[in-house]
Amino acid sequence: MSQKNKLQVEAIFQGTVIDHIPAKVAIKLLRIFKLLRTTERVTIGLNLPSNQQNKKDLIKLENVFLNEDQANQLSIYAPLATVNRIKNYIVISKQKLKLPKxxxxxxxxxxxxxxxxxxxxxxxxxxxxxxxxxxxxxxxxxxxxxxxxxxxxxx
Ligand SMILES: [Zn+2]
Known part of the structure; x- marks a missing residue:
């Protein structure tokens, strides 16, 4: 991983990283899904370079874990997003989103x-x-x- 990429996805000890959000959509997700109703550290990356999309947004929520259903609800706005759950700096699950029922x-x-x-x-x-x-x-x-x-x- 290059230095540039490292800085872009700086590791968190534990929590959730929502990656591959379309550019301009992260702020909507934070507001609509009330992801800022936490006192934990939230880091937002906007208009980051991406291989799959031209630009992407990224949200890191420390010590916050979204369950599978909560994550799938994000797909209405960010169908290609992935939700990574981190523990001890290690990605323990990487969820591709499905439309919820x-x-x-x-x-x-x-x-x-x-x-x-x-x-x-x-x-x-x-x-x-x-x-x-x-x-x-x-x-x-x-x-x-x-x-x-x-x-x-x-x-
Ligand atoms: Zn109605």
Whole structure:
């Protein structure tokens, strides 16, 4: 590994490294998935050089571990991201993300009349594939939205 790469992914003792986030998306992930609700050290790399993508973002969360379901929810915004879990400076698992079946509590429903928006409910969306597109169906108003519409509504 070159010196440049070492600095880019400086090791953490334990925690989670979310790598291969599309450039400009890390800040959204931090906000939407409330990853800053921690007093632990969080390091963010923006617009880093990447072999697979032109530029990438990276998030390091020390002493924070995302479970598989939490990690998979990130795939709505960062489908090619990998979630690395680190212990004693060693990567103990490297998870490639899969679309989750359900997204809970992070996205608000684009339907202004939806009950999930006026009561303090946590939102729930069922994730479905239809003709190569991802749709999110709100559990409360049962409306189907193309996932880009929901994402655009939650930027
Ligand atoms: Zn709804």
């Amino acid at each position: 359900i997204i809970n509590g992070v996205l608000s429903c684009p339907n202004e009349n939806c009950i999930s928006r006026c009561e303090l409910k946590s939102s729930d969306f069922f994730v479905r594939f239809k003709i190569n597109k991802i749709y999110l169906q709100c559990k409360y108003c049962e409306r189907d939205f193309e996932h880009k519409i929901v994402i655009f509504n939650n930027i």
